[in-house]
């Protein structure tokens with residue numbers, strides 16, 4: 001029986017020229033699909049958010065750059081100005097509006113992460129509502145599929161401005177994906193080769209390290225972003241269409257009927273000069289689009305062109321440089337929630353030069369409750385008594401969270417001050433000035449820290 005098996009193997013070897021022939025012809029293995037290779041990957045939260053960058057995208061397309069777009073959600077919340085559909089049905093409509101808006105510019109590689117709209121300015125709530133892990137895996141997959149040279153996205157941070165938590169989440173996920181997509185051990189199932197011909201699980205993508213990431217701020221104040229990245233005029237004339245870039249952006253925006261029918265109908269009644277004045281005003285694109293350089297792995301200057309020093313081809317994976325944790329005293333108090341998260345986030349992703357307001361700031365609706373989240377750290381060997389007091393503008397009242405507390409030895413405790421905000425008078429027409437809130441913490445009659453926060457009432 002054994003002898004028969006040996007003879008059979010010998011016979012098969014004779015029949016199989018590949019196994020017998022020492023000099024075989026090489027077979028080309030499939031490589032990444034070129035139809036999806038991009039130069040710019042735009043990552044935003046909702047349908048219509050792409051409008052923050054469309055005049056620049058139109059310019060990049062003129063320069064034969066390939067552009068793809070990822071949306072965090074389908075935009076299933078808010079008023080419908082064009083029809084009766086709401087909720088998930090509205091999301092289904094808005095997906096098509098976003099695709100049509102981008103097709104107008106010539107962009108057809110568009111994906112949705114499947115997150116849900118979150119009515120909040122707290123990025124952590126948006127991440128929870130988007131199923132952070134699932135969304136990140138999908139975005140890393142799309143970076144590996146599209147192999148962008150550059151990622152453009154919202155600036156992750158808390159500011160007085162529109163500052164939607166979902167906008168922040170898109171910028172945060174884009175930053176995480178920038179740092180993970182090139183890492184062969186991050187989501188390894190995506191970069192594993194197939195184990196059989198019709199592999200159903202492993203994806204056969206390759207790791208990809210994007211070269212630069214730029215942010216666009218969602219904040220009212222612009223002073224802290226000046227000189228932090230390049231500016232692109234929206235009034236310049238497109239080489240291909242002979243129209244100004246703001247006009248191409250506006251033509252693309254026309255698809256967003258469910259979000260902006262009233263506005264678009266008004267624009268349809270205006271003459272060209274009025275439309276230009278509106279589109280280039282402070283409440284729209286202003287005269288130029290401004291980007292903030294997050295990081296570049298290929299050099300180039302801060303305010304230079306987005307593609308400065310970018311050459312074709314892959315670059316090695318670069319693990320972000322984590323700056324050291326700041327030294328803390330034995331007893332300390334600091335802002336918690338998304339405020340402290342962003343401090344850690346900037347440190348962990350090598351974004352220490354990313355502009356952020358100091359003191360931290362936020363805009364809130366009047367007649368609501370403001371929550372000031374705190375971390376109280378006791379690294380000493382005994383229980384400590386801490387007293388917390390808040391200094392508030394007239395008419396603002398601390399409801400809970402001030403007074404005396406104990407924190408056990410070697411413990412970090414979360415605390416929370418809740419402040420009832422006054423209503424903003426209805427006839428208030430001038431823009432409100434941000435007010436300063438300060439929180440003091442003492443132990444044994446000694447200050448262990450003071451926190452300041454700028455708050456604008458809306």
Ligand SMILES: [Zn+2]
Pocket residue numbers: 045046048049164167
């Ligand atoms: Zn949005």
